[in-house]
Amino acid sequence: MDEINYASAKTIAQAIRDKEVSAVEVVEAHLQRIDEVNPKLNAVVHLAADRALSEAREADAATARGESKGPLHGVPMTVKDSHDAEGLVSTGGTKGRENFVPDRDATTVARMRAAGAIVLGKTNTPELTLAFETDNLIYGRTNNPYGLDRTPGGSSGGAGAIIASGGSPLDLGTDTGGSVRVPAGFCGIAGLKPTSGRVPRTGHIISHSLGATDALTTVGPMARYVEDLILVYPIIAGPDGEDPAIVPMPVDDPANIDLKSLRVAWFTDVGDVTSTAEIASATQSAADALTDAGASLTEDMPSAILRATGTSLLTADGGAGVRRILDKAGTTEMHPWVGRFVEGTDPLPVGEYSALLEEIDAFRSNMLGFMENYDAILLPVRPFPAPPHGKSMTPEFSPGNTFTSSFNTTGWPGAVVRAGTSPEGLPIGVQFIARPWHEDVSLALAAVVESALGGWQMPSI
Amino acid sequence: MNDIVYASATRIAQAIRHKEISAEEVVQAHLDRIGQVNGALNAVVQLCADRAVSEAKAADEALARGDSVGPLHGVPMTLKDSLDTEGIISTGGTKGRESFVPSEDSVVAARLRAAGAILLGKTNTPEFTLAGETDNLIYGRTNNPYNRDRIPGGSSGGAAAIIASGGSPLDMGSDTGGSIRMPAHFCGIAGLKPNTGRVPRTGHIVPYGMGAVDALTQNGPMARYVEDLALTLPIISGPDWRDPAIVPMRLRDPADVSMEGLRIAMHTDNGIKTPTPETQEAVRSAARALEDMGAVLEEVTPDALEMIPDITPNLNGGDGRAWVRRLLDRAGTTEISPFLQNRFDSAEPISTERFSQTLELLDQYRSRMLGFMEDYDAILCPTAAIAACPHGETWSDENKSAFTYTGAYNMTGWPGAVVRGGTSLDGMPIGVQAVSRPWREDVALAIASRLESALGGWQKPEL
Numbered sequence: 001m002d003e004i005n006y007a008s009a010k011t012i013a014q015a016i017r018d019k020e021v022s023a024v025e026v027v028e029a030h031l032q033r034i035d036e037v038n039p040k041l042n043a044v045v046h047l048a049a050d051r052a053l054s055e056a057r058e059a060d061a062a063t064a065r066g067e068s069k070g071p072l073h074g075v076p077m078t079v080k081d082s083h084d085a086e087g088l089v090s091t092g093g094t095k096g097r098e099n100f101v102p103d104r105d106a107t108t109v110a111r112m113r114a115a116g117a118i119v120l121g122k123t124n125t126p127e128l129t130l131a132f133e134t135d136n137l138i139y140g141r142t143n144n145p146y147g148l149d150r151t152p153g154g155s156s157g158g159a160g161a162i163i164a165s166g167g168s169p170l171d172l173g174t175d176t177g178g179s180v181r182v183p184a185g186f187c188g189i190a191g192l193k194p195t196s197g198r199v200p201r202t203g204h205i206i207s208h209s210l211g212a213t214d215a216l217t218t219v220g221p222m223a224r225y226v227e228d229l230i231l232v233y234p235i236i237a238g239p240d241g242e243d244p245a246i247v248p249m250p251v252d253d254p255a256n257i258d259l260k261s262l263r264v265a266w267f268t269d270v271g272d273v274t275s276t277a278e279i280a281s282a283t284q285s286a287a288d289a290l291t292d293a294g295a296s297l298t299e300d301m302p303s304a305i306l307r308a309t310g311t312s313l314l315t316a317d318g319g320a321g322v323r324r325i326l327d328k329a330g331t332t333e334m335h336p337w338v339g340r341f342v343e344g345t346d347p348l349p350v351g352e353y354s355a356l357l358e359e360i361d362a363f364r365s366n367m368l369g370f371m372e373n374y375d376a377i378l379l380p381v382r383p384f385p386a387p388p389h390g391k392s393m394t395p396e397f398s399p400g401n402t403f404t405s406s407f408n409t410t411g412w413p414g415a416v417v418r419a420g421t422s423p424e425g426l427p428i429g430v431q432f433i434a435r436p437w438h439e440d441v442s443l444a445l446a447a448v449v450e451s452a453l454g455g456w457q458m459p460s461i
Numbered sequence: 462m463n464d465i466v467y468a469s470a471t472r473i474a475q476a477i478r479h480k481e482i483s484a485e486e487v488v489q490a491h492l493d494r495i496g497q498v499n500g501a502l503n504a505v506v507q508l509c510a511d512r513a514v515s516e517a518k519a520a521d522e523a524l525a526r527g528d529s530v531g532p533l534h535g536v537p538m539t540l541k542d543s544l545d546t547e548g549i550i551s552t553g554g555t556k557g558r559e560s561f562v563p564s565e566d567s568v569v570a571a572r573l574r575a576a577g578a579i580l581l582g583k584t585n586t587p588e589f590t591l592a593g594e595t596d597n598l599i600y601g602r603t604n605n606p607y608n609r610d611r612i613p614g615g616s617s618g619g620a621a622a623i624i625a626s627g628g629s630p631l632d633m634g635s636d637t638g639g640s641i642r643m644p645a646h647f648c649g650i651a652g653l654k655p656n657t658g659r660v661p662r663t664g665h666i667v668p669y670g671m672g673a674v675d676a677l678t679q680n681g682p683m684a685r686y687v688e689d690l691a692l693t694l695p696i697i698s699g700p701d702w703r704d705p706a707i708v709p710m711r712l713r714d715p716a717d718v719s720m721e722g723l724r725i726a727m728h729t730d731n732g733i734k735t736p737t738p739e740t741q742e743a744v745r746s747a748a749r750a751l752e753d754m755g756a757v758l759e760e761v762t763p764d765a766l767e768m769i770p771d772i773t774p775n776l777n778g779g780d781g782r783a784w785v786r787r788l789l790d791r792a793g794t795t796e797i798s799p800f801l802q803n804r805f806d807s808a809e810p811i812s813t814e815r816f817s818q819t820l821e822l823l824d825q826y827r828s829r830m831l832g833f834m835e836d837y838d839a840i841l842c843p844t845a846a847i848a849a850c851p852h853g854e855t856w857s858d859e860n861k862s863a864f865t866y867t868g869a870y871n872m873t874g875w876p877g878a879v880v881r882g883g884t885s886l887d888g889m890p891i892g893v894q895a896v897s898r899p900w901r902e903d904v905a906l907a908i909a910s911r912l913e914s915a916l917g918g919w920q921k922p923e924l
Binding site: 241361 | 658669670671672673675702703704705706708709710711779780781783784786787810811812813814816817818819820821822823824825827828830831832834835873899900
């Protein structure tokens with residue numbers, strides 16, 4: 001049963017339902033794999049082994065009685081440490097919450113558990129999820145399973161690393177500027193950032209009700225296989241009566257997408273921010289795979305992306321919004337990656353601040369105009385593979401942020417899947433951005449490319 | 462066919478389709494009625510009589526040929542002057558646009574015309590729609606058809622006054638703090654503020670892209686009859702690929718909503734400004750009527766309403782109304798109306814930190830209101846604390862918080878429908894407001910429709 005660690009959550013759920021394997025065996029196999037790889041990765045920062053085994057035994061007893069909690073009955077998962085998990089220390093990577101044990105699950109965690117999933121532990125995140133690498137003052141740094149001297153990306157880097165290594169089939173990432181998609185890309189797995197307004201943020205360290213920056217943050221699934229994103233995403237979507245941004249939009253099935261009807265724009269460079277040759281080539285391969293599947297590909301880029309301004313919102317008020325989150329957490333000592341938002345940044349004058357919000361709306365409108373002629377956009381997650389630790393926020397690499405953050409500003413869905421390998425042996429991820437509310441299109445395209453190019457590949461860790 | 466000017470748009474469309482009456486006759490009857498009443502009201506500020514008659518003739522010819530026609534084929538309408546209309550002066554009430562003739566229709570105007578509606582003219586609005594009365598430096602003041610000394614309300618005051626008087630069956634208002642619902646209330650007609658994200662604002666003087674205040678502004682229909690709100694909402698709804706706030710959420714049919722078991726939270730006082738006794742009684746009689754139909758009424762006020770006075774001034778004025786200044790610059794306006802000057806004078810700029818915090822408070826208000834709504838399908842409440850006051854008194858200390866009943870739901874973004882439910886001691890209409898859960902215009906409209914049947918709805922003014 002070694003291969004259970006590399007099976008999809010969907011396959012695991014089926015095997016448990018069919019009693020080919022017990023939930024206890026599955027959970028044990030994953031706990032064992034975490035033990036093997038975690039010393040090298042530092043991806044899982046809090047284990048809930050006893051509770052997981054106890055829940056697995058209950059799940060097996062229920063199966064024996066002919067009962068099932070839901071589509072994830074007995075399936076293990078990890079949870080990014082930025083989500084509250086009832087009874088488990090949930091720090092969000094910030095010192096003020098070093099010992100914080102929530103008395104209730106975040107909405108998405110509760111929904112996954114209600115569907116039968118079993119939480120193995122929490123995965124590492126940078127403080128408040130606000131970095132493209134994964135390191136914090138409580139748990140330290142997470143490493144990339146394809147090169148331990150490389151970052152797994154961030155902020156859902158713990159999730160990306162442990163999933164790629166077979167320690168967990170599923171995790172819940174969050175994405176304010178690329179934090180689902182970047183670690184998925186750097187760790188060669190699949191991930192989905194849903195449309196703004198799809199999935200409640202209740203119980204996440206960057207919660208709902210954050211005003212100007214509120215629409216940037218979404219919660220989304222990460223897994224080795226696109227089919228697991230398709231399985232999980234309907235479970236976590238929909239209003240919870242607390243997050244006021246959530247829209248009760250019906251979720252459509254990617255299986256109903258007719259690829260021959262899809263018009264896809266694709267590009268590899270944003271102005272002078274150019275992709276490496278291998279990333280350009282992987283993107284070309286993904287485009288070719290979509291063409292072979294019947295889609296109409298056009299090399300085209302929304303020109304507005306050259307003027308994207310979205311993430312400047314975090315500093316435009318002098319970091320006051322970030323400061324309020326730190327205060328709420330009771331944090332006084334912060335990581336330098338958060339410090340860059342709140343220290344030494346002067347707020348814009350209030351009239352210019354409200355003008356910036358209008359500029360962001362104008363950006364969204366311009367981008368929307370581009371989408372009138374396309375169903376989706378294919379582009380790399382980053383124009384480079386996973387950088388060495390500590391480099392992501394330097395001028396050498398930070399211009400790549402716009403590849404993901406532009407679509408937090410638009411609020412559109414984006415799915416990531418592995419499409420190639422760098423000369424250093426690092427994964428290369430591409431993303432499929434779709435029209436608002438069309439996760440079904442993003443996921444259908446990601447599934448085609450996964451099938452054509454192989455998707456996730458086992459690391460030699 | 463005198464009563465055609467008091468018929469619903471739904472009925473007019475049917476009569477034209479069945480050739481009981483020609484579009485030309487209908488248009489002419491409405492132009493005649495505008496000619497009769499507009500001297501007293503100053504509601505219609507631009508007429509396009511020739512174009513309307515010519516479009517009506519074309520509509521009649523299309524029917525004669527057996528062409529397939531839209532749901533508003535041949536139906537006349539007016540449009541609030543804050544909406545761009547191709548070929549017709551569209552000022553938005555601001556001097557910089559005194560002679561501005563748009564080269565294309567606003568999305569709302571285009572969709573209604575594509576559905577067959579015929580534009581008679583433009584209706585008056587205060588400058589940039591930003592007032593609770595209807596007066597501006599270009600066209601002057603609009604009067605209430607039930608008493609000319611009173612306000613028709615604002616900002617869609619021209620629309621409400623001319624509809625109530627039979628000069629138009631239909632107009633499109635816009636509502637940033639109550640600008641559809643308040644004039645509907647003051648003039649005794651029906652109006653709907655759709656959900657935030659339902660109807661594109663492209664081509665409206667307060668367009669999409671307004672950043673901090675963007676979600677407050679909606680376009681929505683105004684008419685004498687609730688059935689016309691239900692008829693036109695689907696026509697104007699849905700993405701236009703320019704307004705980025707629009708969500709392709711499906712609409713449901715109000716006809717499918719039953720009052721049986723519908724859970725309605727009712728309040729007559731929001732704790733900020735106590736309404737007149739007649740206003741409260743109108744809400745109570747509406748509640749009794751709904752109870753008789755099987756709805757489950759509970760008298761309860763959402764606690765979160767208490768947050769409104771802390772949020773509204775900072776949200777609208779916290780940036781020193783830099784957002785209004787940008788609108789003025791874009792329009793090329795240098796001389797501004799007293800209403801707008803009042804807005805600038807009353808604005809108190811706050812720090813950027815407090816401004817970004819105000820946006821968080823607004824979200825928190827929305828979350829608390831959503832929590833309240835978990836137990837209810839709708840809220841029944843006053844539209845304003847008072848019936849139409851004399852001109853110029855909406856800014857008085859006594860009245861300025863009388864209009865918080867509508868703004869509460871621009872802040873949540875939820876649908877709100879208004880229908881006449883009573884009369885003040887001095888004979889002015891009183892509207893009641895039905896607010897529903899997000900995206901459930903069907904529920905708000907169904908309640909308004911039942912109340913219209915039970916309480917009589919619009920009544921003809923003596924004009």
